[in-house]
Amino acid sequence: MANNNTNAAAYWSANLRLIIVSLVIWATVSYGFGILLRPFLAGISVGGTDLGFWFAQQGSILTFIALIFFYAWRMNQLDKEFGVDEE
DSSP: OHHHHHHHHHHHHHHHHHHHHHHHHHHIIIIIIIIITHHHHTTSEETTEEHHHHIIIIIHHHHHHHHHHHHHHHHHHHHHHHTOOOO
16 A cells, blocks of 8 residues: 555656646746847847747747647656556
């Protein structure tokens, strides 16, 4: 029973770590690059507009979509590692 609880705690810890890292990446890209760092990124042109505007309008959305796929892929790996995957 104790081994099962330890396994569940390790699984939940790995899941939380993955969620926190994903949220930090998304916040950095959407809030950091799109708002806070926009003046520094204004001189870099991407597709006819500055990089700060691109991150605010497109980059945060594309990053969010990429994080969704990454999270699903990584959770499938964690499920297999901890033996709770769907067979």
